[in-house]
Each structure stands twice: as structure tokens, then as C-alpha cells.
Amino acid sequence: MAAEDAVAAQQSAVGRLAERRDRLVAELAEAQDVSVELAEQRQTALERRAELRRQRAAARAFERRQERAEEEAAQQQAEPEPAPEPEPEPQPAPEPVSQDPRDIAWSMMASYGWASQTEFDCLDALYISESNWDPLAVNPSSGAYGIPQSLPAEKMAAAGDDWRTNPVTQLEWGLAYIQERYGTPCSAWSFKQANNWY
Incomplete structure (x- = not known):
């Protein structure tokens, strides 16, 4: 039992x-x-x-x-009127160069063969997701840095000594990285969407 x-x-x-x-x-x-x-x-x-x-x-x-x-x-439509001989005028100061990283990136993209709005839109989406275009952005968990979120951050020194603060230097490095690794910003953005990193 x-x-x-x-x-x-x-x-x-x-x-x-x-x-x-x-x-x-x-x-x-x-x-x-x-x-x-x-x-x-x-x-x-x-x-x-x-x-x-x-x-x-x-x-x-x-x-x-x-x-x-x-x-x-x-x-x-405006017809030119005969004008008296103008007196020499002082030359105006040149317009300041834009400091907006998006404008800087757009002006640099043609040298990589990416002069289309579509490629810029992909780059814009990629860098918004990485750093929101902030050249001082730091990923607290990985230490990735700058607009392109270089990891390690010191890689960007290859583009210039001012890589910590200069968006132009960071973009030169970031665009070269995209071209070498993915070919185009849209390819990099597709990879980022699929893997949550690039």
C-alpha cells in the first residue's frame, strides 16, 4: 500500500x-x-x-x-534700361558658409557620385537615427561618437585632427566609410534598418 x-x-x-x-x-x-x-x-x-x-x-x-x-x-521679363556708368562699389562680404551638417553633407555627396535627392534622403534618415546630425553625440552604451557614430571614435582622426568637433571632418570620414563599406547611403540605410547598426 x-x-x-x-x-x-x-x-x-x-x-x-x-x-x-x-x-x-x-x-x-x-x-x-x-x-x-x-x-x-x-x-x-x-x-x-x-x-x-x-x-x-x-x-x-x-x-x-x-x-x-x-x-x-x-x-x-525685365528689360534692361541703359544705366549710367556705375561708380565702383565696395564688394559685399561673402555670404557665410552654412554650418548645418545636412547642407555640408549635401554639398559633399556629389564628389562620391551621390548627387540624387534619394541618396540624400537615405543619408538623412541614417544620420538622424544614429546621432540626429549632432557632431558631439555619444552613444552611452557603446561609446560611438559624432554624426556618423564612429566606433571607436578615434577612427575619424584619419580624416583630420579636429574630428571631435568639426562636422566637415566627421562627414568626410562618414561618407568615405559608407562608400567603402556599402557603396551608397541607401545601401547603408537598408542595412541599418535590417540590423539596427551599420
Whole structure:
């Protein structure tokens, strides 16, 4: 009788363990579903932000083209009047060069063969996701630094001694890195979206 009781107790314990295992497996599956759903929501939000940036950039480019077309039309319509011989005037000071890293990057891209708005939009999305174009950005967990989030940060010294603060130096290094490793900003952005690093 004692043996039967021991067997029954053992079977009962095995049954309880099986029920507990089933509950834990179900909870794990539910947690994984939530994790996948959150990752999908994050990816969707990133894609929406990138699309909004592309739309804004396209709208800015369209506005610039419209303004240029209007200026050209106005110049063509205006008839030149004979003007008296002008007195020499002092030359105006040159307009300051833009300090916006986006403008700097746009001006540098043609030298890499990437003169399209599409490639710039990919670069814009990539650097927004990495550093929000901040030349002083530091990733607290990895130590990646600057606009391109160079890791280690000192790699950018190959582009110039002022790599810690100069967006031009950082962009020279970052664009060369993209060209060497991925070929184009859009290829780098695709890799980043798939792997969450580039």
C-alpha cells in the first residue's frame, strides 16, 4: 500500500510540474508575441518618420526649384534700361558658409557620385537615427561618437585632427566609410534598418 501511495504522489507531482511547464511555455509565447509586436510598431514608426523626412525634403526642394524658376522668369521679363556708368562699389562680404551638417553633407555627396535627392534622403534618415546630425553625440552604451557614430571614435582622426568637433571632418570620414563599406547611403540605410547598426 505504501508503494501505491508513493507512486500516486509521484504521479501527482509530475502532473503539477507538467501543468506549471505548460503555463510557463504559454507565458513565454505571449511575451514573445508582445516583443515582436513592439518591434513591428517601432519599425513602422521609424518608417513613418523617414517617409515624413523624405516628403519634407522633397517639398523643400520643390519650393527651391519654384523660387528659382520665378526668379528666372522675372529676370527674363525685365528689360534692361541703359544705366549710367556705375561708380565702383565696395564688394559685399561673402555670404557665410552654412554650418548645418545636412547642407555640408549635401554639398559633399556629389564628389562620391551621390548627387540624387534619394541618396540624400537615405543619408538623412541614417544620420538622424544614429546621432540626429549632432557632431558631439555619444552613444552611452557603446561609446560611438559624432554624426556618423564612429566606433571607436578615434577612427575619424584619419580624416583630420579636429574630428571631435568639426562636422566637415566627421562627414568626410562618414561618407568615405559608407562608400567603402556599402557603396551608397541607401545601401547603408537598408542595412541599418535590417540590423539596427551599420
